[in-house]
Amino acid sequence: MEQAGPRSAYGSTGVGIPDPRTGARRVPAQPQAADVDRERAAAALAASGVVVVPGAPGPAAASEAAEAPVGGAAEVRGEHTHSEAPVPRPRAECTRPVVQRASVRGQILDALRSALVAGELAPGEVYSAPVLGERFGVSATPVRExxxxxxxxxxxEVVPNRGFRVVExxxxxxxELAEIRALIEVPVMLRLARxxxxxxxAELRPLADATVLAASLGCRATYAESDRVFHRAVLALAGNSQLVRIADDLHRRAQWPLVGGPATRGRADLVADAAEHTALLEALVAQDLPVVQSLVREHFAGA
Structure with a gap:
């Protein structure tokens, strides 16, 4: 099992623990002033099944942690880090990652996915495993995996002897992704509506409400996770696990940032997107098929 390396300010360490490599003492980031609305929203998200992992919203799936390493390590060893720009820190609205020893690879994968969605890993930029490992307080190995x-x-994509470049x-x-999602999901939702x-x-209403609460936090990664949870729950009613898996993969790809575009969507955009979930549920309850079809297509295009 991969063991976590020295834990940093992004890990669960005590105040002032010295870094054995540099001798410098790392002090965990101090929390922001309490925000009652944000705390209530986060609590409601947790109650609805959306787990907000500190710093990397979205739970690390157990199945991901069990996956075997892919590809050869020789492709990415020897990364040069002396000229690499530091990785941007999470926005103030997002909490910070706490990487535990168990399932390190799965937690790192979840954290990297969240950083990607949040725009902290920029399209076209190259990031090395050692630098990212330093950020999360682990060795380079689970980051490479x-x-x-x-x-x-x-x-x-792999950049030999340097690391990994975020796809532009x-x-x-x-x-194209919106069109494919519509081709797959619209017929399914119309059938489910009937x-x-x-x-x-009505049982899915708490999940729709959770997306609204997540949007109010203004954290792109937290909203992205709650959004996928809602859509998975809707499609799961079709009883086709392969459909859910494929649709979820397309959904995740649609959430990656665009080159040259804004790093994140604004809070207002997230709130508007979340409101469409509530409207979709109401149309499904009413079996209003034209509205269901229109809402789903517009939702995918706007995402």
Missing amino acids: AMQQLALEGAV RGTGELA TVPAARW
Whole structure:
């Protein structure tokens, strides 16, 4: 099992623990002033099943932690870090990652996905495993393994002897993803609208409310996770696990940042996007098929 290296200000360490490599003492970041609304929103998210992992919103899946390393380590060893720009820190609205010893690779994968969605890993930039490992207070090995998984998913590409470059995407690719998602999910939702009783849709209302609360936090990564949870729950009613897996992969890809575009969507954009979940549920309860079809297509295009 991969063991975590020296824990930093991003890990769960005591105040003033010296770094054995530099001798410098690392002091954990101090919390922001209490925000009652934000705390209530986070608590409500947790109650609805959306786990807000500090600094890297979204739980690390146990299945990811069990995956075997992909690819050869020789491709990425010997990364040069002396001229590499520091990795941006999470926005104030997002909490910080706490990496525990168990399931290190899965937690790092989850944290990197969140950093990617939040725009902290910029398209076109190259990041080395040692520098990212320093950020999370672990060795380079679990970072390499997590980044190799992201390479399989198409989020990054290997740069021999340097690290990993975040893939640059344009609006054309985003439009293609929206079209594919609509082709897959619209027919499924129309069928579900005709067959699923209103009581079952009512059970999903807390998940729709959770997306609204997540949007109010203004943290892109937290909202992205709650958004996927809602859509997975809707599609799960079809009873097709392969459909859910494929749709979730497309959904995740659609959340990656665009080259040359804003690093994150604004709070107002997230709130508007979340409101469409509530409207969709109401249309599904009413079995209003034209509205369901229109809302789903517009939702994918706007995402």
